Amino acid sequence: GENVEQHPSTLSVQEGDSAVIKCTYSDSASNYFPWYKQELGKGPQLIIDIRSNVGEKKDQRIAVTLNKTAKHFSLHITETQPEDSAVYFCAASEIGGGNEKLTFGTGTRLTIIP
Amino acid sequence: NAGVTQTPKFQVLKTGQSMTLQCAQDMNHEYMSWYRQDPGMGLRLIHYSVGAGITDQGEVPNGYNVSRSTTEDFPLRLLSAAPSQTSVYFCASSWGLNPRGGYTQYFGPGTRLTVL
Numbered sequence: 409g410e411n412v413e414q415h416p417s418t419l420s421v422q423e424g425d426s427a428v429i430k431c432t433y434s435d436s437a438s439n440y441f442p443w444y445k446q447e448l449g450k451g452p453q454l455i456i457d458i459r460s461n462v463g464e465k466k467d468q469r470i471a472v473t474l475n476k477t478a479k480h481f482s483l484h485i486t487e488t489q490p491e492d493s494a495v496y497f498c499a500a501s502e503i504g505g506g507n508e509k510l511t512f513g514t515g516t517r518l519t520i521i522p
Numbered sequence: 523n524a525g526v527t528q529t530p531k532f533q534v535l536k537t538g539q540s541m542t543l544q545c546a547q548d549m550n551h552e553y554m555s556w557y558r559q560d561p562g563m564g565l566r567l568i569h570y571s572v573g574a575g576i577t578d579q580g581e582v583p584n585g586y587n588v589s590r591s592t593t594e595d596f597p598l599r600l601l602s603a604a605p606s607q608t609s610v611y612f613c614a615s616s617w618g619l620n621p622r623g624g625y626t627q628y629f630g631p632g633t634r635l636t637v638l
Contacts (some may be wrong), residue, residue: 409581417562440625451612451629452565463573497564503625509555509580510627516562 410435412500414513422521427488427493431498432480438500441481446495494522523548526630528613534636535603543598543633545613553616554596558609570594603637610634
Protein backbone atom coordinates (compact mmCIF):
# COMPACT_ATOMS: atom_id res chain seq x y z
CA GLY A 409 0.00 0.00 0.00
CA GLU A 410 0.86 3.67 -0.11
CA ASN A 411 3.23 5.17 2.45
CA VAL A 412 3.53 8.93 2.92
CA GLU A 413 6.35 10.51 4.91
CA GLN A 414 6.20 14.13 6.03
CA HIS A 415 8.92 16.47 7.32
CA PRO A 416 9.48 18.33 9.51
CA SER A 417 7.20 17.36 12.37
CA THR A 418 7.45 20.86 13.86
CA LEU A 419 8.34 24.15 12.22
CA SER A 420 8.63 27.64 13.66
CA VAL A 421 9.02 30.68 11.42
CA GLN A 422 8.97 34.42 11.96
CA GLU A 423 5.89 36.21 10.80
CA GLY A 424 6.36 37.34 7.22
CA ASP A 425 8.88 34.61 6.38
CA SER A 426 8.18 31.57 4.23
CA ALA A 427 7.44 28.03 5.40
CA VAL A 428 8.06 24.82 3.46
CA ILE A 429 6.74 21.37 4.32
CA LYS A 430 7.86 18.31 2.37
CA CYS A 431 6.29 14.92 1.72
CA THR A 432 7.36 11.79 -0.11
CA TYR A 433 5.14 8.96 -1.32
CA SER A 434 5.89 5.39 -2.31
CA ASP A 435 3.17 4.30 -4.76
CA SER A 436 3.82 5.50 -8.32
CA ALA A 437 0.09 4.99 -9.08
CA SER A 438 -0.86 7.87 -6.76
CA ASN A 439 -2.06 10.84 -8.79
CA TYR A 440 -3.82 13.14 -6.34
CA PHE A 441 -2.06 15.04 -3.56
CA PRO A 442 -4.11 17.24 -1.22
CA TRP A 443 -2.95 19.32 1.72
CA TYR A 444 -5.11 19.75 4.81
CA LYS A 445 -4.91 22.31 7.60
CA GLN A 446 -6.12 21.44 11.08
CA GLU A 447 -6.74 24.15 13.61
CA LEU A 448 -6.93 23.37 17.30
CA GLY A 449 -10.06 21.43 18.22
CA LYS A 450 -11.31 21.18 14.65
CA GLY A 451 -11.33 18.68 11.82
CA PRO A 452 -8.86 18.98 8.93
CA GLN A 453 -9.81 21.28 6.07
CA LEU A 454 -8.53 21.14 2.49
CA ILE A 455 -6.38 24.14 1.58
CA ILE A 456 -4.92 23.11 -1.78
CA ASP A 457 -4.51 20.04 -3.93
CA ILE A 458 -2.62 19.00 -7.05
CA ARG A 459 -3.08 16.32 -9.68
CA SER A 460 -0.15 14.48 -11.17
CA ASN A 461 -0.59 16.09 -14.58
CA VAL A 462 0.72 19.45 -13.28
CA GLY A 463 3.95 20.36 -11.54
CA GLU A 464 2.84 23.39 -9.54
CA LYS A 465 -0.31 25.06 -8.33
CA LYS A 466 -0.76 28.39 -6.54
CA ASP A 467 -3.54 29.96 -4.53
CA GLN A 468 -2.60 33.37 -3.19
CA ARG A 469 0.09 32.79 -0.52
CA ILE A 470 -0.03 29.02 -0.81
CA ALA A 471 1.62 26.87 -3.46
CA VAL A 472 2.22 23.17 -3.95
CA THR A 473 4.90 21.62 -6.13
CA LEU A 474 5.08 18.03 -7.32
CA ASN A 475 8.04 16.01 -8.60
CA LYS A 476 6.66 12.73 -9.94
CA THR A 477 10.06 11.31 -10.78
CA ALA A 478 11.32 11.73 -7.24
CA LYS A 479 7.90 11.02 -5.73
CA HIS A 480 7.82 14.07 -3.56
CA PHE A 481 5.62 17.11 -3.17
CA SER A 482 5.88 20.24 -1.06
CA LEU A 483 3.70 22.95 0.45
CA HIS A 484 4.99 26.51 0.35
CA ILE A 485 3.44 29.30 2.41
CA THR A 486 4.77 32.80 1.76
CA GLU A 487 4.38 35.95 3.87
CA THR A 488 3.27 33.87 6.84
CA GLN A 489 0.70 35.29 9.24
CA PRO A 490 -0.31 34.28 12.80
CA GLU A 491 -3.46 32.60 11.48
CA ASP A 492 -1.26 30.19 9.53
CA SER A 493 -0.34 28.52 12.84
CA ALA A 494 -1.89 25.04 12.69
CA VAL A 495 -1.10 21.40 11.94
CA TYR A 496 -0.69 20.62 8.24
CA PHE A 497 -1.16 17.19 6.70
CA CYS A 498 -0.18 16.00 3.24
CA ALA A 499 -1.93 13.04 1.66
CA ALA A 500 -1.84 10.87 -1.45
CA SER A 501 -4.44 8.87 -3.34
CA GLU A 502 -5.05 7.15 -6.65
CA ILE A 503 -8.03 8.77 -8.31
CA GLY A 504 -9.73 6.73 -11.01
CA GLY A 505 -8.27 3.45 -9.89
CA GLY A 506 -11.47 2.40 -8.15
CA ASN A 507 -9.95 3.21 -4.78
CA GLU A 508 -10.20 6.67 -3.28
CA LYS A 509 -8.51 5.96 0.00
CA LEU A 510 -6.37 8.83 1.20
CA THR A 511 -3.09 8.01 2.91
CA PHE A 512 -1.98 10.82 5.21
CA GLY A 513 1.42 11.95 6.38
CA THR A 514 2.06 12.30 10.11
CA GLY A 515 1.56 16.06 10.18
CA THR A 516 3.63 19.23 10.69
CA ARG A 517 2.89 21.62 13.51
CA LEU A 518 3.59 25.09 12.14
CA THR A 519 4.04 27.95 14.60
CA ILE A 520 4.25 31.54 13.37
CA ILE A 521 6.27 33.73 15.72
CA PRO A 522 4.96 37.33 15.85
CA ASN B 523 -25.99 22.95 5.07
CA ALA B 524 -24.67 21.56 8.34
CA GLY B 525 -21.91 19.66 6.50
CA VAL B 526 -20.55 16.68 8.44
CA THR B 527 -21.79 16.32 12.00
CA GLN B 528 -20.49 13.97 14.67
CA THR B 529 -21.85 13.02 18.07
CA PRO B 530 -20.83 12.90 20.83
CA LYS B 531 -17.95 15.40 21.04
CA PHE B 532 -16.45 13.71 24.09
CA GLN B 533 -16.88 10.24 25.55
CA VAL B 534 -15.30 8.25 28.37
CA LEU B 535 -15.72 4.48 28.39
CA LYS B 536 -14.58 1.66 30.60
CA THR B 537 -12.74 -1.28 29.09
CA GLY B 538 -15.20 -3.74 27.60
CA GLN B 539 -18.05 -1.29 27.11
CA SER B 540 -19.61 -0.78 23.71
CA MET B 541 -20.74 2.39 22.01
CA THR B 542 -21.59 3.92 18.66
CA LEU B 543 -20.08 7.08 17.26
CA GLN B 544 -22.56 8.86 15.04
CA CYS B 545 -21.75 10.59 11.76
CA ALA B 546 -24.14 12.30 9.37
CA GLN B 547 -23.74 14.47 6.28
CA ASP B 548 -26.28 16.51 4.34
CA MET B 549 -24.32 17.03 1.12
CA ASN B 550 -25.54 13.85 -0.61
CA HIS B 551 -21.98 12.57 -0.74
CA GLU B 552 -21.43 8.99 -1.85
CA TYR B 553 -18.12 8.43 -0.09
CA MET B 554 -17.80 8.41 3.70
CA SER B 555 -14.96 7.33 5.91
CA TRP B 556 -13.77 7.09 9.50
CA TYR B 557 -10.27 8.02 10.67
CA ARG B 558 -8.54 7.96 14.00
CA GLN B 559 -5.93 10.54 14.92
CA ASP B 560 -3.18 9.70 17.37
CA PRO B 561 -0.17 11.87 18.31
CA GLY B 562 2.69 11.46 15.88
CA MET B 563 0.72 9.09 13.64
CA GLY B 564 -1.43 11.39 11.59
CA LEU B 565 -4.82 10.24 10.38
CA ARG B 566 -5.34 6.53 9.82
CA LEU B 567 -8.30 5.12 7.90
CA ILE B 568 -10.50 2.72 9.87
CA HIS B 569 -13.40 1.93 7.50
CA TYR B 570 -14.93 3.56 4.47
CA SER B 571 -18.01 3.35 2.29
CA VAL B 572 -18.46 4.19 -1.39
CA GLY B 573 -22.24 4.20 -1.15
CA ALA B 574 -25.25 2.94 0.78
CA GLY B 575 -24.91 -0.76 1.52
CA ILE B 576 -21.20 -0.88 0.66
CA THR B 577 -18.41 -0.78 3.23
CA ASP B 578 -14.77 -1.81 3.27
CA GLN B 579 -11.85 -1.94 5.64
CA GLY B 580 -9.13 0.65 5.88
CA GLU B 581 -5.72 0.53 7.48
CA VAL B 582 -6.76 -0.13 11.11
CA PRO B 583 -10.20 -1.86 11.12
CA ASN B 584 -9.79 -4.26 14.05
CA GLY B 585 -12.17 -3.61 16.93
CA TYR B 586 -14.54 -1.47 14.86
CA ASN B 587 -17.68 -2.19 12.84
CA VAL B 588 -19.56 0.01 10.40
CA SER B 589 -22.73 -0.08 8.34
CA ARG B 590 -24.19 2.24 5.70
CA SER B 591 -27.97 1.86 5.47
CA THR B 592 -28.54 5.38 4.14
CA THR B 593 -26.52 7.88 2.13
CA GLU B 594 -26.55 10.33 5.03
CA ASP B 595 -25.41 8.21 7.99
CA PHE B 596 -22.27 6.21 8.68
CA PRO B 597 -22.04 5.07 12.34
CA LEU B 598 -18.90 3.54 13.83
CA ARG B 599 -19.36 0.85 16.47
CA LEU B 600 -16.90 -0.18 19.14
CA LEU B 601 -18.02 -3.61 20.30
CA SER B 602 -15.70 -4.00 23.31
CA ALA B 603 -13.65 -0.89 24.00
CA ALA B 604 -9.95 -1.19 24.81
CA PRO B 605 -7.49 1.45 26.10
CA SER B 606 -5.70 1.25 22.70
CA GLN B 607 -8.83 2.78 21.16
CA THR B 608 -8.32 6.01 23.06
CA SER B 609 -8.08 8.53 20.25
CA VAL B 610 -9.78 11.34 18.37
CA TYR B 611 -12.13 10.02 15.70
CA PHE B 612 -13.00 11.92 12.56
CA CYS B 613 -15.69 11.19 10.04
CA ALA B 614 -15.32 12.53 6.49
CA SER B 615 -17.38 12.59 3.32
CA SER B 616 -16.80 13.42 -0.32
CA TRP B 617 -18.29 13.03 -3.79
CA GLY B 618 -15.96 10.10 -4.25
CA LEU B 619 -15.54 9.10 -7.85
CA ASN B 620 -18.00 11.71 -9.05
CA PRO B 621 -15.81 14.11 -11.03
CA ARG B 622 -18.30 16.98 -10.94
CA GLY B 623 -17.79 17.30 -7.23
CA GLY B 624 -14.05 17.03 -7.10
CA TYR B 625 -12.27 14.90 -4.56
CA THR B 626 -12.28 17.11 -1.47
CA GLN B 627 -12.98 15.27 1.74
CA TYR B 628 -15.01 17.24 4.26
CA PHE B 629 -14.26 16.38 7.87
CA GLY B 630 -16.50 16.54 10.90
CA PRO B 631 -15.39 18.22 14.15
CA GLY B 632 -14.28 14.95 15.74
CA THR B 633 -15.09 12.81 18.79
CA ARG B 634 -12.53 12.58 21.57
CA LEU B 635 -12.76 9.10 23.10
CA THR B 636 -11.03 7.95 26.27
CA VAL B 637 -11.10 4.30 27.30
CA LEU B 638 -10.12 3.64 30.90
